[in-house]
Amino acid sequence: MRSVKVWPETWPLRAPFVIARGGRNEADVLVVELEEEGIVGTGEATPYARYGETAASVQAQITALTKDLEQGMTREQLQQALPAGAARNAIDSALWDLETRRANSDLWRMTHVVRPDVVEMAQTISIDSPEVMASGALALWQNGAKVLKIKMDNALITERLVAIRTAVPDATLIVDANESWHSEGLAARCQLLADLGVVMLEQPLPAADDALLANFIHPLPICADESCHTRESLPQLAGRYEMINIKLDKTGGLTEALALAAAAKTAGLEVMLGCMLCTSRAIRAALPLAGTARFVDLDGPTWLAQDVTALPFRCGRIALSESLTQ
Numbered sequence: 001m002r003s004v005k006v007w008p009e010t011w012p013l014r015a016p017f018v019i020a021r022g023g024r025n026e027a028d029v030l031v032v033e034l035e036e037e038g039i040v041g042t043g044e045a046t047p048y049a050r051y052g053e054t055a056a057s058v059q060a061q062i063t064a065l066t067k068d069l070e071q072g073m074t075r076e077q078l079q080q081a082l083p084a085g086a087a088r089n090a091i092d093s094a095l096w097d098l099e100t101r102r103a104n105s106d107l108w109r110m111t112h113v114v115r116p117d118v119v120e121m122a123q124t125i126s127i128d129s130p131e132v133m134a135s136g137a138l139a140l141w142q143n144g145a146k147v148l149k150i151k152m153d154n155a156l157i158t159e160r161l162v163a164i165r166t167a168v169p170d171a172t173l174i175v176d177a178n179e180s181w182h183s184e185g186l187a188a189r190c191q192l193l194a195d196l197g198v199v200m201l202e203q204p205l206p207a208a209d210d211a212l213l214a215n216f217i218h219p220l221p222i223c224a225d226e227s228c229h230t231r232e233s234l235p236q237l238a239g240r241y242e243m244i245n246i247k248l249d250k251t252g253g254l255t256e257a258l259a260l261a262a263a264a265k266t267a268g269l270e271v272m273l274g275c276m277l278c279t280s281r282a283i284r285a286a287l288p289l290a291g292t293a294r295f296v297d298l299d300g301p302t303w304l305a306q307d308v309t310a311l312p313f314r315c316g317r318i319a320l321s322e323s324l325t326q
Contacts, residue, residue, distance in 0.1 A: 004069045005033040006062045006090070008055045011279060014305045018127040020153040020180035021050065027277035027304060030058050032090040034069065034098050041098025043285065045090035045249050046276035050226065053086050061087035075099075075255050084230045084252035092253025093285040111258065111288040117321035119287065121296040122147040122174065124303075130156060130163035138167040145316030147172040149202075149297055153180045158192060165196045174295060176202040179226055183212045194219035200295065202245060202272070203227065213240035223272055230256055231263045243270040243294065248286050261292045275300040280311040283318075 011027045018024075032043045047053035065073065065081060073081070075095045082088040100110050108115040123145040125136050137148055148171050150164060164173065175193055181204040193201055203225040205212060210227050223243035227233065229250040237244065244264050251257040261271055273293040275283060278300040290296050298318065301307045312322040 001036075002070050002072065003035045004066050005035075006059055007031055008059065009279075011277075011307075012305045013277070013303050015303070016126065017124075017277060017303055019151045019176075020127070020178040023126075024277060027279075027300070028055055029278055029282070030055060030062070030086065030090055031281070032062060032094040034094045036098060036102070039098060039101050041094045041096070041101060042281060043090045043093030043095070043097060043253075044279060044281040045086035045093070046278050046282065047086045048249060048276060051085060051250075058085070058087045058090070061085075062090060065091065075253075079252070079255060082252065084250060084256060086249045088252030089248045089285075092255050093248065093282070096254055096285060107254075107284070107288050111254075113288045113291060115320060116291065117319070119290045119296055119298070119318040119320060120147070121298050121317060122149040123299050123316055124149045124297070125151060125164070127151050127153055130159045133160050134163035134167040137164045137171065140315060141168045141171050143315035145171075147174065147295065147316065150175045150198075152177045154182075157189060161192070161196050161198070173198045174200040174202065174223075176225070177204045179203055179206040181205055183209065186216070187218070190218045190220060190222075200243065200272075210236065210240055215239070221270070225274070228260075231260050234260075234263055234267050234269070237269065238267070241269065243272055245272040245274045245297075246289060246293075247274045247276065248282070249276050254285055254288065257286070257289055261289055265292070270294045272297060274298070277303055279304065279308045280313075281308055283311055287318075287320075 009029050013025055016023045029044050029046050034041045047055050047058040100106055123140045125133050175198050200221045202223040207227040221242035223245055224237050224241040225245040228244040246257050271293045272295040273289050274297040280301045283298050302313050312319040
């Protein structure tokens with residue numbers, strides 16, 4: 001018989017995190033703990049308002065499955081019991097953690113993935129004035145980050161990107177508009193990004209406007225984030241996107257995320273591995289996917305003023321060889 005616990009946590013950020021939808025000063029997460037025969041598995045998820053989630057609604061979804069979890073619900077059964085989203089992710093991650101600990105193993109061996117010594121990752125620059133964003137980009141570059149993810153809204157696009165590119169002429173830049181752009185003028189903006197050496201544009205249009213990307217000629221790859229949640233999303237992305245952003249809070253956990261990554265490869269789509277604002281608990285659950293991704297964007301915990309037992313984050317990378325717990 002398992003015991004089940006679920007609780008919310010709030011983690012203050014070290015600086016405001018601003019995207020096109022607004023700013024955040026803290027990360028609100030939910031934690032699930034499963035205990036079986038003295039062995040404890042833990043999972044974490046971040047409820048996201050964009051997908052109609054709140055901490056209360058996600059906790060209610062988890063609590064509704066308490067009896068089934070106590071009686072031994074498996075990951076396979078979980079996929080049918082809950083839709084993709086934060087609630088399923090928290091439980092799925094806890095079940096993976098429990099399985100690995102019961103087997104005296106780790107996620108790398110359980111998923112048949114060779115653990116790298118280092119995971120190279122992007123560092124995010126949130127929205128601010130062109131000068132502040134350029135200064136932030138330079139500081140990250142000087143500290144070792146080679147890939148920078150630039151958050152954008154619908155204003156000062158040229159000014160911000162020119163300032164950043166001038167500050168870090170050799171950095172690899174990706175741009176994330178978080179659905180804030182419109183089809184009018186999109187071609188010119190894509191050309192601007194290409195001219196500045198930006199290597200990828202993430203979710204420029206609202207997901208509901210994906211049809212406008214059909215037969216849209218663009219000089220750099222476009223990545224689906226809000227438009228891609230699970231394998232069921234893939235047919236609608238054909239001919240519109242070249243890449244997908246996989247996040248466990250969208251797929252509902254590593255179980256579906258692994259299947260989505262494999263299906264994306266079959267469909268000819270590249271993968272970006274992303275995250276929400278979260279602690280290292282959530283990142284650990286996603287790490288086996290890092291090797292499948294062209295870009296890894298797992299810097300959520302680096303925005304926290306304080307983390308749980310932290311992964312060995314360095315600017316622009318996770319130095320897994322420095323950790324004895326992975």
